Amino acid sequence: MALYAAAAAVLAGVESRQGSIKGLVYASRFQNVKQLYALVCETQRYSAVLDAVIASAGLLRAEKKLRPHLAKVLVYELLLGRGFRGGAGRWKPLLNRHQARLKAELARLKVHRGVSRNEDLLEVGCRPGLASQVPRFVRVNTLKTCSDNVIDYFKRQGFSYQGRASSLEDLRALKGKCFLLDPLLSELLVFPAQTDLHDHPLYLAGHLILQDKASCLPALLLDPPPGSHVIDACAAPGNKTSHLAALLKNQGKIFAFDLDAKRLASMATLLARTGVSCCQLAEEDFLAVSPSDQRYRQVQYILLDPSCSGSGMVTRQLEEPGAGAPSKERLQALAGFQQRALCHALTFPSLQRLVYSTCSLCQEENEDVVRDALQQSAGTFRLAPVLPSWPHRGLSTFPGAEHCLRASPETTLTGGFFIAVLERAEVPSSVSQAETSAPEHIPSAAPKRKKRRCKAAAAPSAPPRT
Numbered sequence: 001m002a003l004y005a006a007a008a009a010v011l012a013g014v015e016s017r018q019g020s021i022k023g024l025v026y027a028s029r030f031q032n033v034k035q036l037y038a039l040v041c042e043t044q045r046y047s048a049v050l051d052a053v054i055a056s057a058g059l060l061r062a063e064k065k066l067r068p069h070l071a072k073v074l075v076y077e078l079l080l081g082r083g084f085r086g087g088a089g090r091w092k093p094l095l096n097r098h099q100a101r102l103k104a105e106l107a108r109l110k111v112h113r114g115v116s117r118n119e120d121l122l123e124v125g126c127r128p129g130l131a132s133q134v135p136r137f138v139r140v141n142t143l144k145t146c147s148d149n150v151i152d153y154f155k156r157q158g159f160s161y162q163g164r165a166s167s168l169e170d171l172r173a174l175k176g177k178c179f180l181l182d183p184l185l186s187e188l189l190v191f192p193a194q195t196d197l198h199d200h201p202l203y204l205a206g207h208l209i210l211q212d213k214a215s216c217l218p219a220l221l222l223d224p225p226p227g228s229h230v231i232d233a234c235a236a237p238g239n240k241t242s243h244l245a246a247l248l249k250n251q252g253k254i255f256a257f258d259l260d261a262k263r264l265a266s267m268a269t270l271l272a273r274t275g276v277s278c279c280q281l282a283e284e285d286f287l288a289v290s291p292s293d294q295r296y297r298q299v300q301y302i303l304l305d306p307s308c309s310g311s312g313m314v315t316r317q318l319e320e321p322g323a324g325a326p327s328k329e330r331l332q333a334l335a336g337f338q339q340r341a342l343c344h345a346l347t348f349p350s351l352q353r354l355v356y357s358t359c360s361l362c363q364e365e366n367e368d369v370v371r372d373a374l375q376q377s378a379g380t381f382r383l384a385p386v387l388p389s390w391p392h393r394g395l396s397t398f399p400g401a402e403h404c405l406r407a408s409p410e411t412t413l414t415g416g417f418f419i420a421v422l423e424r425a426e427v428p429s430s431v432s433q434a435e436t437s438a439p440e441h442i443p444s445a446a447p448k449r450k451k452r453r454c455k456a457a458a459a460p461s462a463p464p465r466t
């Protein structure tokens, strides 16, 4: 299918609520997914402007065979995009006939609204705003390489390494081919917002994981020492599982559960690519996993990152700017599941530490879920005070909620996120104290990093010189 026809079909599907842009783009089987996705997002963003221009130019009245969604995509390309890069075929001469009128209507709209740039025609809520300024964070996979090797590789590719950032301002100022080490996380590199590394050889070889900074915190704050047994309750597609495996140095065991077979299949590919060997994947409902099963008797750490509304996701904010909050019914259903999953996790007999995280900004899925689970645990678990310097804290909806962490493009220059770390207040008699001590710092977050090379055994075959 040609690019414009595919884009029109996706737009029509989104409008009739058949799915998200991303889902429909993948389902379209169009070969160049990135190109199609970008075109649909941009057309969607300018939808109201395009509707106004098309209507006032009388395009659909004059051209009865041109369907509205295709017209929108074509007019986007003609007036706001890069011209007909996708080969508009028979539609090109037709659009060219209307070009002068369409351009005049766009110009008239700008005069009417008192603006000079196309971007200024967007409603405030439809501008990508700060979400588009979130840097590209890149986690170094320490199962395969180390930060020094990766930094050297990028330097050889012509990138300029600026050292360790000292503040978020340094991250905000990143431009061009410059990159930094994150001020808080030692294995996290930071590139300018629009840097695309999906085709980079180090990413394809599993040396890098493209993961937002906020989404790196759950595994770091869970902080399981090598050798421990961990449950990743809702694991696919597996970014956090691969991070846990790196912290465990592949020693110990991760029991990873997910309900979704397709997501588990891509997770298996990710784990293979990133060299994870300590993980057992299971297509299973976490709520049906029995805490008394002997296989999990040594599980002291649980990561619970359940399905959520995704209201904090940067891709969502870019894809559907101005999209409203999730409906009350959806929030209730999600929060019900999240709460059941959290309460269930807290019943694992040897559990010492649990991290609950979502990429939602809604209190119902975050502070409310944690508050209710703590109440039900009747003092057995409490919130651990973590990362005192983190600027954005949980909403003060119950005493201690400030121990939770929040994240957003505005406050932390990351996607929107929520994290709560729960720790057992009393140690069960079956588990000795020595086995259970859980540090509260981020192990790799020390302010200064010694310059050291990867150990030979842990180092990957050197990345090819470019």
Ligand SMILES: C[S@@+](CC[C@H](N)C(=O)[O-])C[C@H]1O[C@@H](n2cnc3c(N)ncnc32)[C@H](O)[C@@H]1O
Binding pocket: 233, 234, 235, 236, 237, 238, 239, 240, 241, 257, 258, 259, 260, 263, 284, 285, 286, 287, 305, 306, 307, 308
């Ligand atoms: C937010 S995603 C997890 C992302 C993952 N932790 C990562 O970092 O890549 C939530 C996942 O929970 C899974 N899920 C939903 N309900 C579940 C259940 N009852 N048991 C296990 N997994 C479930 C979904 O299929 C989805 O893959």
